[in-house]
Amino acid sequence: MGIQIGDKGPDFKAEAYYRGTTREIQLSYYRGQWVVLLFYLADFTYV
Amino acid sequence: MAAVAVKYPAFQELGTEVLAVSVDSVTTHKEWHEKELSRMVEGGALYPMISDPDGKIGHLFGVYDAKTGLDLRSHFLIDPQGIIQAMEILAAPIGRNVAEILRQLRALQHHQATGEFMPCGWEPGKPTLAEEGETPSISGKVWKVWKPRNAF
Numbered sequence: 001m002g003i004q005i006g007d008k009g010p011d012f013k014a015e016a017y018y019r020g021t022t023r024e025i026q027l028s029y030y031r032g033q034w035v036v037l038l039f040y041l042a043d044f045t046y047v
Numbered sequence: 048m049a050a051v052a053v054k055y056p057a058f059q060e061l062g063t064e065v066l067a068v069s070v071d072s073v074t075t076h077k078e079w080h081e082k083e084l085s086r087m088v089e090g091g092a093l094y095p096m097i098s099d100p101d102g103k104i105g106h107l108f109g110v111y112d113a114k115t116g117l118d119l120r121s122h123f124l125i126d127p128q129g130i131i132q133a134m135e136i137l138a139a140p141i142g143r144n145v146a147e148i149l150r151q152l153r154a155l156q157h158h159q160a161t162g163e164f165m166p167c168g169w170e171p172g173k174p175t176l177a178e179e180g181e182t183p184s185i186s187g188k189v190w191k192v193w194k195p196r197n198a199f
Binding site: 002003004005006007008009010012014015016017018019022023025027028030031032033034035036037038039040041042043044 | 048051058061062063064065066067068069070071073075076077078079080083093094095096097098099103104105107108109110115117118119120121122123124125126127128129130131132133134139143148152155156
């Protein structure tokens with residue numbers, strides 16, 4: 001069974017492009033505020 | 048993702064951080080941002096564009112598609128305690144509705160602040176249903192306080 005409503009969002013750490021720089025992002029760093037995590041297929045696509 | 052960039056201030060007003068993820072490298076994110084996103088949206092995308100080259104993050108959230116090697120278009124709303132409160136996964140040809148994501152966020156925040164239930168199509172200013180403690184009392188009487196037209 002995969003992830004479900006009410007589960008803790010699994011933590012991850014990864015590199016990101018952020019306002020002109022490369023930044024390491026960790027989900028748990030955002031504890032205390034709402035997060036919308038958006039997955040998308042690929043850069044340079046239009047949908 | 049350009050549409051998300053346009054609405055980034057609305058997410059900020061709701062105290063919400065946007066984290067975007069695809070399997071592209073940071074270098075490709077940078078190129079896309081410079082060549083396209085920043086031309087479509089003034090200032091470009093102000094949220095972190097996370098690189099998930101091996102689909103590890105997508106796999107954690109159940110959206111990595113091994114057939115294509117891509118993370119499927121999807122969103123997860125995670126509350127301040129780190130709990131997943133909403134999720135949606137879409138087939139590749141279908142775009143998301145950013146206004147609906149914002150609506151879900153507002154509804155979830157209103158519910159957490161008041162305990163009220165947020166009926167179908169709720170937007171700020173529309174009626175809510177009773178607080179959780181009063182739930183049994185509204186059973187069978189919803190028709191008195193909520194009309195289907197409120198959904199649209």
